[in-house]
Amino acid sequence: MVEALAKKAKEASVVLRSSGVNIRNAALVKIAQAIISSSNEIISANRSDLEAARQKGLKESFIERLTLNEDRVKAMADGVLAVANLDDPIGQVISMWTRPNGLRIGQKRVPIGVIGVIFESRPNVTADAAALCIKSGNTCVLRGGSDAINSNKAIVDVMRRAVEEAGLPKDCVCLVEDTSRETAAKMMRLNGLIDVLIPRGGAGLINAVVSQASVPVIQTGAGNCHVYVDGEADMDMAVKIAVSAKVSRPSVCNSAETLLVDSAIADKFLPVCAKELICKGVELRGCERARKIVPEMKVADDEDFYTEYNALIYSVKVVDGIDEAMAHIEKYSTHHSEAIITESYFKAERFLNEVDSAAVYVNASTRFTDGGEFGFGAEIGISNQKLHVRGPIGLKELTTVKYVIYGAGQIR
Amino acid sequence: MVEALAKKAKEASVVLRSSGVNIRNAALVKIAQAIISSSNEIISANRSDLEAARQKGLKESFIERLTLNEDRVKAMADGVLAVANLDDPIGQVISMWTRPNGLRIGQKRVPIGVIGVIFESRPNVTADAAALCIKSGNTCVLRGGSDAINSNKAIVDVMRRAVEEAGLPKDCVCLVEDTSRETAAKMMRLNGLIDVLIPRGGAGLINAVVSQASVPVIQTGAGNCHVYVDGEADMDMAVKIAVSAKVSRPSVCNSAETLLVDSAIADKFLPVCAKELICKGVELRGCERARKIVPEMKVADDEDFYTEYNALIYSVKVVDGIDEAMAHIEKYSTHHSEAIITESYFKAERFLNEVDSAAVYVNASTRFTDGGEFGFGAEIGISNQKLHVRGPIGLKELTTVKYVIYGAGQIR
Numbered sequence: 117m118v119e120a121l122a123k124k125a126k127e128a129s130v131v132l133r134s135s136g137v138n139i140r141n142a143a144l145v146k147i148a149q150a151i152i153s154s155s156n157e158i159i160s161a162n163r164s165d166l167e168a169a170r171q172k173g174l175k176e177s178f179i180e181r182l183t184l185n186e187d188r189v190k191a192m193a194d195g196v197l198a199v200a201n202l203d204d205p206i207g208q209v210i211s212m213w214t215r216p217n218g219l220r221i222g223q224k225r226v227p228i229g230v231i232g233v234i235f236e237s238r239p240n241v242t243a244d245a246a247a248l249c250i251k252s253g254n255t256c257v258l259r260g261g262s263d264a265i266n267s268n269k270a271i272v273d274v275m276r277r278a279v280e281e282a283g284l285p286k287d288c289v290c291l292v293e294d295t296s297r298e299t300a301a302k303m304m305r306l307n308g309l310i311d312v313l314i315p316r317g318g319a320g321l322i323n324a325v326v327s328q329a330s331v332p333v334i335q336t337g338a339g340n341c342h343v344y345v346d347g348e349a350d351m352d353m354a355v356k357i358a359v360s361a362k363v364s365r366p367s368v369c370n371s372a373e374t375l376l377v378d379s380a381i382a383d384k385f386l387p388v389c390a391k392e393l394i395c396k397g398v399e400l401r402g403c404e405r406a407r408k409i410v411p412e413m414k415v416a417d418d419e420d421f422y423t424e425y426n427a428l429i430y431s432v433k434v435v436d437g438i439d440e441a442m443a444h445i446e447k448y449s450t451h452h453s454e455a456i457i458t459e460s461y462f463k464a465e466r467f468l469n470e471v472d473s474a475a476v477y478v479n480a481s482t483r484f485t486d487g488g489e490f491g492f493g494a495e496i497g498i499s500n501q502k503l504h505v506r507g508p509i510g511l512k513e514l515t516t517v518k519y520v521i522y523g524a525g526q527i528r
Numbered sequence: 529m530v531e532a533l534a535k536k537a538k539e540a541s542v543v544l545r546s547s548g549v550n551i552r553n554a555a556l557v558k559i560a561q562a563i564i565s566s567s568n569e570i571i572s573a574n575r576s577d578l579e580a581a582r583q584k585g586l587k588e589s590f591i592e593r594l595t596l597n598e599d600r601v602k603a604m605a606d607g608v609l610a611v612a613n614l615d616d617p618i619g620q621v622i623s624m625w626t627r628p629n630g631l632r633i634g635q636k637r638v639p640i641g642v643i644g645v646i647f648e649s650r651p652n653v654t655a656d657a658a659a660l661c662i663k664s665g666n667t668c669v670l671r672g673g674s675d676a677i678n679s680n681k682a683i684v685d686v687m688r689r690a691v692e693e694a695g696l697p698k699d700c701v702c703l704v705e706d707t708s709r710e711t712a713a714k715m716m717r718l719n720g721l722i723d724v725l726i727p728r729g730g731a732g733l734i735n736a737v738v739s740q741a742s743v744p745v746i747q748t749g750a751g752n753c754h755v756y757v758d759g760e761a762d763m764d765m766a767v768k769i770a771v772s773a774k775v776s777r778p779s780v781c782n783s784a785e786t787l788l789v790d791s792a793i794a795d796k797f798l799p800v801c802a803k804e805l806i807c808k809g810v811e812l813r814g815c816e817r818a819r820k821i822v823p824e825m826k827v828a829d830d831e832d833f834y835t836e837y838n839a840l841i842y843s844v845k846v847v848d849g850i851d852e853a854m855a856h857i858e859k860y861s862t863h864h865s866e867a868i869i870t871e872s873y874f875k876a877e878r879f880l881n882e883v884d885s886a887a888v889y890v891n892a893s894t895r896f897t898d899g900g901e902f903g904f905g906a907e908i909g910i911s912n913q914k915l916h917v918r919g920p921i922g923l924k925e926l927t928t929v930k931y932v933i934y935g936a937g938q939i940r
Contacts, residue, residue, distance in 0.1 A: 130858060134882050215903055219892055228914045229884070307738065311914050326719065330739045332747075332915040353937040360939035446542060468932045470546050472641070480631055480935025489940070490931075491627055502640045502723050502928040503744040504916040516914040519902075520880045523892025525765040527772035528901070 118299050121290050122257050122309035125230045128287035129255040133227045135284060137204035140250055143282035144200035147250075150278040151193040151243065151271070159184055161270035162239065169237075169263050181238050182264055192243045192271075195494075199247040202493040205511040206253050209520075220522040227253030228516045229311040232303055233496075234325055236317040237261030242271045245316070246289045248496050250279070252514035255288045257310060259303055262295035269293065304329035314509070316497050319424075334504060334513075336497035339369030339452035340424045341482040344441040344467070345389075346458035347380030353479060354381075354457040355389045361455065361481040363396045367426050369498055370453050370485040374421055374431045376441045379405065382434045386410050390432075398428045405434035421448045438463050442470055449473060452500055453482035474500065474507040530711050533702050534669050534721035537642045540699035541667040545639045547696060549616035552662055555694035556612035559662075562690040563605040563655065563683070571596055573682035574651065581649075581675050593650050594676055604655045604683075607906075611659040614905040617923040618665050621932075632934040637927045639665030641723040644715055645908075646737055648729040649673030654683045657728070658701045660908050662691070664926035667700045669722060671715060674707035681705065716741035726921070728909050746916060746925075748909035751781030751864035752836045753894040756853040756879070757801075758870035759792030765891060766793075766869040767801045773867065773893040775808045779838050781910055782865050782897040786833055786843045788853045791817065794846045798822050802844075810840045817846035833860045850875050854882055861885060864912055865894035886912065886919040 132140075151158070162184040169179050184192075205225060212222035231254045233245045242260055249256040260268045268291055276286040292299060304313060304325060313333045315325040322337045343361050345354045361372035377385055382405070390400055390410040401420050402413035413432060420431045421444070435441045438456070445454050455477035456467040464478040475485040485507060487495025492510030499505045505513040544552075563570070574596040581591050596604075617637060624634035643666045645657045654672055661668040672680045680703055688698040704711060716725060716737060725745045727737040734749045755773050757766045773784035789797055794817070802812055802822040812818075813832050814825035825844060832843045833856070847853045850868070857866055867889035868879040876890040887897040897919060899907025904922030911917045917925040 130884075133884065213903065215901070219896060219901075221902060226884070305739075327717075327742045332745070332913055334915070335744075350937070356937065357939055364940050472542075472545065472638070473930065475931040475933060477933045477935055480933060480938040481940055483940040484631060484933065484938065485931075489627070489631075490633060491625065501744055503746070506928055507931050516918055518885065519887040519897075519919050521887060521889045521892060521896065523890055525762070525768065526892040526896065527769055528776050528893055528895040 117294060118292055118303050119306060119309065121292060122230065122303070122306045124287040125255040125257050125290045126309050128285035129227070129229045131285050132250070132255055132288050133229065133253050135253070137206065139283055140253065141200045143250055143279045143284050143288070144196050144247055146278040146282045147243070147247065147275050148193040148196040148200070150274045151189060151196065154270070154274045155186060155189045158189055158267065158270045158274065159186070162267040165264055165266045174263065178237070184239055184267060188240065192240055195244055196247040199251050199494055202251060202511060205515050210517065217526050218524055219526055222520045223517050224520050225512070225515045226518050228514060230255050230257060230309060231514065232257045232259070232310040232313040232331065234259045234300060234303070234313065234315045234321065235261065236321060237264035239264045239267040239271060241316055242268050243275065245496060246275055248494060248511060248514060250288055252511045254514060255290070257290045257292060257303065259292040259295070259300055265293065265295055301328055304331055307331055314496060334499050334509060335501040336509070337369065337500050338424055338450040339371070339498070340374070340422065340448065340450040341370060341372045341452050342374050342376055342445050342449060342454045343372045343482065344376040344438070344454070344456045345378060345381060345385055346438060346456055346460065346463055347378040348460040348463065349381060349457040350459060351385060351388070354385060355392060357455065357457055357479070357481050358389050359392050359396065361483055362393065362398060362430050363428065364481070364483055366428050369424070370483050372430070372482050373423065373425055374433065374448070376433050376435050376444060377406070378441070379434050379436050382406070382409055386432070393430060398430050400430050400432055402432040403434060406432040424450065438466060442467070445471055445473070450500060452498065453477065453485040455480060455482050474498070529706060530704055530715045531718060531721065533704060534642065534715070534718045536699040537667040537669050537702045538721050540697035541639070541641045543697050544662070544667055544700050545641070545665050547665070549618065551695055552665065553612045555662055555691045555696050555700070556608050556659055558690040558694045559655070559659065559687050560605040560608040560612070562686045563601060563608065566682070566686045567598060567601045570601055570679065570682045570686065571598070574679040577676055577678045586675065590649070596651055596679060600652065604652055607656055608659040611663050611906055614663060614923060617927050622929065629938050630936055631938055634932045635929050636932050637924070638930050640926060640928045642667050642669060642721060643926065644669045644671070644722040644725040644743065646671045646712060646715070646725065646727045646733065647673065648733060649676035651676045651679040651683060653728055654680050655687065657908060658687055660906060660923060660926060662700055664923045666926060667702070669702045669704060669715065671704040671707070671712055677705065677707055713740055716743055719743055726908060746911050746921060747913040748921070749781065749912050750836055750862040751783070751910070751912070752786070752834065752860065752862040753782060753784045753865045754786050754788055754857050754861060754867070755784045755894065756788040756850070756866070756868045757790060757793060757797055758850060758868055758872065758875055759790040760872040760875065761793060761869040762871055763797060763800070766797060767804060769867065769869055769891070769893050770801050771804050771808065773895055774805065774810060774842050775840065776893070776895055778840050781836070782895050784842070784894050785836055786845065786860070788845050788847050788856060789818070790853070791846050791848050794818070794821055798844070805842060810842050812842050812844055814844040815846060818844040836862065850878060854879070857883055857885070862912060864910065865889065865897040867892060867894050886910070
């Protein structure tokens with residue numbers, strides 16, 4: 117079943133990959149219009165998902181993320197339109213050179229083909245992921261969480277009709293309707309039909325995909341990010357960044373989880389910063405040295421320093437300078453985003469050069485690791501792996517390259 | 529055991545990734561010198577592998593590939609020196625831009641970290657793979673075939689001593705001495721310790737790695753390549769390319785396996801080309817239409833068109849024009865390398881744009897898909913996947929990127 121679906125997506129990809137950007141954009145505009153005009157249909161399908169979720173006694177926060185209303189449907193359509201307005205990543209010849217034998221070799225950006233997206237019960241991801249795939253010339257096989265199945269069916273149905281009206285195969289967008297784990301596992305091993313898998317969701321989902329998939333995966337996810345306040349930091353800036361990196365949105369992967377403070381500044385910095393954090397409702401868990409300075413802190417154990425809280429909890433550690441800070445990051449970090457706050461040129465350069473994370477900041481919050489903030493316009497997640505893409509996954513990262521070679525009869 | 533080994537490689541990678549190119553090159557020069565001066569030691573270790581292989585009754589071709597002699601050891605050292613002379617891929621800032629909020633964001637090329645290489649009993653791969661990894665700032669965990677274990681131990685031992693003499697940790701080069709399948713399987717799942725796995729070898733090895741690994745894999749391998757002779761081809765050029773693409777080295781992945789001939793030219797082209805191929809010892813297997821023109825051909829069935837012969841066998845199919853040729857390639861190809869021979873501008877452009885393979889040629893042999901021929905200096909294989917790298921895997925492809933971000937107190 118899922119194999120047959122992926123086959124259809126593969127066939128559609130042959131058409132989509134050769135289509136111009138005008139038709140891809142037209143499809144996105146039609147999708148946005150159709151989402152608005154089918155708002156009632158989508159919301160009513162969502163209502164049955166919500167009822168089922170309530171009957172199952174699912175958590176309020178879960179139900180909140182599952183809920184669609186007119187505003188959210190509108191936001192979904194706006195998101196699709198925003199993707200239509202982004203630059204086309206396809207067709208760019210990145211470089212071209214001529215070999216001594218006269219062969220002219222060019223490297224050209226092309227769609228990947230079929231992208232599988234496995235995500236949780238957040239129906240807004242459905243339209244979002246499909247829009248990014250279509251824009252980048254890829255067809256998609258979407259597998260959302262079982263609790264959003266009715267919403268997803270309605271949204272995908274609307275999108276498929278719109279895509280067809282725009283003159284593209286409706287199988288550019290395919291939904292896996294059987295949301296069993298067995299089918300998801302099968303989907304992860306459809307080498308040759310699905311070119312890339314992108315899991316979007318929590319650590320459990322991502323680990324399951326990484327460990328089971330034989331199709332190449334772009335791993336998104338975990339962010340155990342650090343802010344290191346150096347002894348030569350501007351105090352006000354350090355407090356501002358340390359606080360904002362945690363409290364501005366604690367639930368996301370680019371928020372900071374551990375605050376490392378140089379012992380040279382800890383006595384001055386920690387009382388001020390802790391006061392502000394506690395006043396914003398943050399629970400602090402400190403090492404022994406930090407707790408000597410701010411006794412209100414709870415005890416942080418080794419496990420704390422490995423933890424991505426995704427909540428208003430901050431672990432704090434006093435370190436003796438940049439070397440201990442970088443060694444701590446090397447050991448505990450998920451290598452997503454780290455920041456140093458310093459006025460020292462040489463320490464800034466060392467931190468930028470030696471810390472091995474997707475994004476390394478000097479004097480700025482880790483919260484900027486985001487496709488929008490980087491200027492990519494949109495993203496499908498933040499890659500935490502080193503292959504293919506590291507950091508925000510924008511349209512360009514949903515492409516691959518091929519070599520186009522112009523000869524005049526050359527043989528070897 | 530293999531986990532402890534990978535941990536050592538990971539620790540060494542922290543040192544290696546921050547080392548300058550001078551020390552990396554010095555290590556390579558020392559390795560080359562040490563290989564030469566330890567020539568006897570390596571050859572004598574190889575001799576015990578050869579004896580064991582003969583006692584096991586392994587094939588002559590296998591033993592041939594396993595054999596090291598003075599010339600081959602010299603070639604190994606020369607290969608390492610050649611890598612030392614290549615440009616350093618590390619540290620390049622690929623692009624840098626400034627956001628409206630003043631953040632300056634740069635994308636910088638950095639080493640991947642730890643690269644696992646799983647390969648068959650070809651001891652020359654050992655030095656070659658280690659050299660490419662060191663040059664690109666990566667440490668490596670090498671797992672070669674069991675029949676070359678004594679050779680590999682000797683080579684790695686020599687390399688580790690040389691690396692240490694150059695002032696780098698000897699664990700920059702690690703060898704998995706337990707060559708059991710269980711240990712290989714464990715190695716494939718060391719996420720967090722090994723960053724990327726590269727299998728080098730036949731289809732069986734590659735499929736095993738792809739299906740078992742949870743560590744990201746760069747898939748190399750299968751090449752079912754096509755030459756399409758269009759109705760508007762220059763006859764002489766077409767014969768020259770069609771013949772050379774098969775006979776110049778039939779055992780490699782970039783050699784052609786299927787010859788597609790436009791029915792408009794088949795009557796003229798096939799008798800001439802077939803004569804030359806047969807005279808060079810090539811067995812032809814044709815479709816019905818091809819066999820009407822050249823009755824000497826055997827019958828090609830559907831399976832033939834899926835087969836990478838790696839031998840002096842060529843399947844031949846007569847097609848009605850470029851559309852049928854491209855549809856055949858879409859269905860049967862492994863999407864490695866394909867060529868069109870034509871004088872038509874529009875058909876050349878269509879083929880380049882619409883065929884979805886790693887390398888697409890106009891009027892040249894598929895045999896040029898090769899790191900050396902592309903000008904990369906060296907390669908560790910040809911990637912057949914769409915993630916990270918497609919086509920030859922050179923030094924640049926053994927790197928990843930990180931974002932370096934210069935702020936002035938920005939928060940969100």
